[in-house]
Amino acid sequence: MAEEEKAVIYPCFGGSSSAGVVTALAxxxxxxxxxxxxxxxxxxxxxxxxxxxxxxxxxxVAKVITVDGCPMGCAxxxxxxxxxxxxxxxxLTRDIxxxxxxxxxxxxxxxxxxxxISAEDIRKAKDIIIKAVLEQ
Amino acid sequence: xxxxxxWEEGMKTHENVIxxxxxxxxxxxxxxxxxxxEAVKELGLEKVAIGxxxxxxxxxxxVVGxxxxAKKVITVDGCPFECSxxTAENAGFKxxxxxxLTRDIxxxxxxxxxxxxxxIKGVMEYISDDEVKRAKELIVKTILEE
Numbered sequence: 003m004a005e006e007e008k009a010v011i012y013p014c015f016g017g018s019s020s021a022g023v024v025t026a027l028a029x030x031x032x033x034x035x036x037x038x039x040x041x042x043x044x045x046x047x048x049x050x051x052x053x054x055x056x057x058x059x060x061x062x063v064a065k066v067i068t069v070d071g072c073p074m075g076c077a078x079x080x081x082x083x084x085x086x087x088x089x090x091x092x093x094l095t096r097d098i099x100x101x102x103x104x105x106x107x108x109x110x111x112x113x114x115x116x117x118x119i120s121a122e123d124i125r126k127a128k129d130i131i132i133k134a135v136l137e138q
Numbered sequence: 139x140x141x142x143x144x145w146e147e148g149m150k151t152h153e154n155v156i157x158x159x160x161x162x163x164x165x166x167x168x169x170x171x172x173x174x175x176e177a178v179k180e181l182g183l184e185k186v187a188i189g190x191x192x193x194x195x196x197x198x199x200x201v202v203g204x205x206x207x208a209k210k211v212i213t214v215d216g217c218p219f220e221c222s223x224x225t226a227e228n229a230g231f232k233x234x235x236x237x238x239l240t241r242d243i244x245x246x247x248x249x250x251x252x253x254x255x256x257x258i259k260g261v262m263e264y265i266s267d268d269e270v271k272r273a274k275e276l277i278v279k280t281i282l283e284e
Contacts, residue, residue: 008254011162013160013162014190014192014193015158015160015171015188015190015191015192016190016191016192016193016201017156017158017174017175017178017187017188017189017190018152018187018188018189018190018200018201018204019190022190023175023188026160026171026175029162030162030168030171030261033162033261034260034261034262037258037260037261038250038251038253038254038258038259038260038261039254039255039258042162042163042250042251042261043160043162043163043167043168044162044163045159045160045161045162045163045164045167045219045221046160046161046191046192047159047160047161047191047192047221047222047225048161048219048221050195050225050228051219051221051224051225051228052219052221074190074193074196074198076190076192076193076196076198077192079196080192080195080196083195083196105152105183105187106150107150107152107182107183107184112183113182113183113184114179114182114183115175115178115179115182115183116179118183
């Protein structure tokens with residue numbers, strides 16, 4: 003059964019900071035690269051409401067990976083609170099040394115979301131997610 | 139690594155907050171995330187930011203505080219499970235608007251696992267630029283309307 007070999011990745015997508023936005027963009031880049039037969043993005047928001055019902059389904063998944071931007075670790079904690087085990091918890095501030103910047107607007111250029119996001123951070127985050135998906 | 143500066147009540151923040159379900163197991167959830175990002179790119183961060191939905195059930199203070207300070211709180215769900223609406227409401231927030239893409243722009247939900255072992259395509263082949271654009275326009279309209 004293909005689903006048994008799959009990884010499900012849960013990014014926090016905390017859009018109020020640079021690191022949270024990078025989790026969303028890097029996760030989708032990782033899934034583009036490895037393909038949906040190897041990995042998909044889980045629905046994190048369903049877990050606080052329907053988490054118990056997800057347990058049998060999640061038991062069939064080979065890897066459950068959380069990707070948090072900042073040390074609040076909301077994706078990791080959400081999985082834990084739903085009683086779901088994780089294989090790997092990636093934390094961008096720790097694992098790729100990213101600075102978590104609040105998306106402050108003090109200048110005209112800072113109004114632009116992408117001004118706060120680094121392509122290099124997305125690439126590094128994507129690489130570490132792919133490594134977690136593919137490693138034995 | 140620079141020390142993170144935490145937001146506290148009374149500090150400046152984004153005028154409005156949108157919460158995307160980002161339910162990545164279907165085309166609708168991914169579209170919700172991409173459309174929210176596009177809406178923020180279009181309107182700018184003074185006007186709107188994407189809230190940290192996962193922080194609400196955990197009571198993360200800056201997340202709850204920024205949401206309380208927002209003029210409008212809007213949820214963008216892909217499908218009728220409405221996980222972001224329920225999460226925000228369960229955290230005690232009264233929403234300005236709940237957008238559901240299957241209802242409000244007529245999107246058809248496709249669970250991406252259905253094609254595994256059959257003819258699974260690249261993730262972006264399940265996403266329509268036109269649907270992202272329509273979802274973004276609805277979000278922008280909701281933020282700007284009086």
